[in-house]
Amino acid sequence: MPDNTLRSPASDTPFSADGYAGDPAVRAEWDNRYADRQQLWSGLPNGALVAEVASLTPGRVLDVGCGEGADAIWLAGRGWDVTGLEVSGVALERAAGHARDAGLTVRWIHAALTDAALPPASFDLVSAQYPALLRTPDAAAERALLAAVAPGGVLLLVHHAGMDAPRADHSEFDPADYVWPSMVAALLDDDWTVEVDEQRPRTAPEGGAGAHHTDDVVLRARRVR
Numbered sequence: 001m002p003d004n005t006l007r008s009p010a011s012d013t014p015f016s017a018d019g020y021a022g023d024p025a026v027r028a029e030w031d032n033r034y035a036d037r038q039q040l041w042s043g044l045p046n047g048a049l050v051a052e053v054a055s056l057t058p059g060r061v062l063d064v065g066c067g068e069g070a071d072a073i074w075l076a077g078r079g080w081d082v083t084g085l086e087v088s089g090v091a092l093e094r095a096a097g098h099a100r101d102a103g104l105t106v107r108w109i110h111a112a113l114t115d116a117a118l119p120p121a122s123f124d125l126v127s128a129q130y131p132a133l134l135r136t137p138d139a140a141a142e143r144a145l146l147a148a149v150a151p152g153g154v155l156l157l158v159h160h161a162g163m164d165a166p167r168a169d170h171s172e173f174d175p176a177d178y179v180w181p182s183m184v185a186a187l188l189d190d191d192w193t194v195e196v197d198e199q200r201p202r203t204a205p206e207g208g209a210g211a212h213h214t215d216d217v218v219l220r221a222r223r224v225r
Helices: 024-035 047-053 070-076 089-102 140-147 181-185
Strands: 060-064 081-086 107-110 123-129 149-160 192-201 215-223
Touching: 024 089, 047 070, 047 123, 047 149, 047 215, 060 070, 070 081, 070 089, 070 123, 081 089, 089 107, 140 149, 140 181, 149 181, 181 192, 181 215
Parallel strands: 060 081, 060 123, 081 107, 123 149
Antiparallel strands: 149 215, 192 215
């Protein structure tokens, strides 16, 4: 069985597509999206993440859909033990380079969330910032997010407000294909306490894809046992 955990950025070991765990078509889609631009995102940490972790004690964190690594690197610089998960090898190469330049160590996993074989209940924070998680009848992605959080830990899920509504622009994007915060919230039971569940104005970084979105939906839930 291949080792899906990519080495520390300090190792200078190139990423291997052979280590990817997930749907090759999804990986190719995101590799192409990243390859089209030298830098897809702003390079700054997401504002909702910065706001919501300010009161948290650093521990183990999983950054779901870490992209080019801005959130992961910001967290590592503040004492978190960071694992970044991403389907795009192109994005992970950039992320690892940025971490190496910053002198920070982040573990990288080249996999889809549902195929990553993450150790259960092992992260003090699971952060998913605007994730493109595909919806399945068994709610696999939603359950994977919840399963990764350790007792006492926090799940932070942030998405663009209004994206879950049907669109009339005839684009290929169908919101019914994706997981939204309300779907995760619906699975929370007595093992969880909802600390934040709201829509708020977004602090959007300048530049990068998605900068035109003005409002966030923020779900922050703590696993009590």
